[in-house]
Amino acid sequence: MISKKMQERLNYQINREIFSAYLYLSMASFASAKGFDGFANWFLCQYKEELSHAEKIYHYVNEQGSKVYLEAIEKPEEDFSSILDLFEKTLAHEKKVTGLIHDLVKLAREESDYATEYFLQWFVTEQVEEEAEPEKILHKLKMIGEEGNGIIMMDKTLADRTFTPPATENN
Numbered sequence: 001m002i003s004k005k006m007q008e009r010l011n012y013q014i015n016r017e018i019f020s021a022y023l024y025l026s027m028a029s030f031a032s033a034k035g036f037d038g039f040a041n042w043f044l045c046q047y048k049e050e051l052s053h054a055e056k057i058y059h060y061v062n063e064q065g066s067k068v069y070l071e072a073i074e075k076p077e078e079d080f081s082s083i084l085d086l087f088e089k090t091l092a093h094e095k096k097v098t099g100l101i102h103d104l105v106k107l108a109r110e111e112s113d114y115a116t117e118y119f120l121q122w123f124v125t126e127q128v129e130e131e132a133e134p135e136k137i138l139h140k141l142k143m144i145g146e147e148g149n150g151i152i153m154m155d156k157t158l159a160d161r162t163f164t165p166p167a168t169e170n171n
Helices: 004-033 037-063 083-110 114-144 149-158
Strands: none
Touching (some): 004 037, 037 114, 037 149, 083 114
């Protein structure tokens, strides 16, 4: 059984993961409207991934005998200046999510909630990838610029990304 405070914080994290999905769906729409279907695909995969993160936490909260409370999801940004802007905002957003995960781990440690701390280790590891991937894309975008063959090749490469749901086990 998790504490009431942990239940509230995990519920908040579910909300943040769903917001992340919503944000990435908005970014996919922007890329698609600009004719960058590969970039749109990358963000659609991110959208699905974030929903799977919310679901993973949802199952954990329920397994702990607690209840999930869903709150309203705020409207995500929808006007972006460029593909580069999308990835700058993605990286900044993922850094915020990393901070939230670290705060959850800190709370689990303060409460000697070893089960939740163990559960959250999956998210700690996942956030390393969640920051590294957009950072690599951002670096390439800055190198090649947003016009010409480089951006077209990158768009084509990102079209190959597929979403693979995480394992159903909580680790």
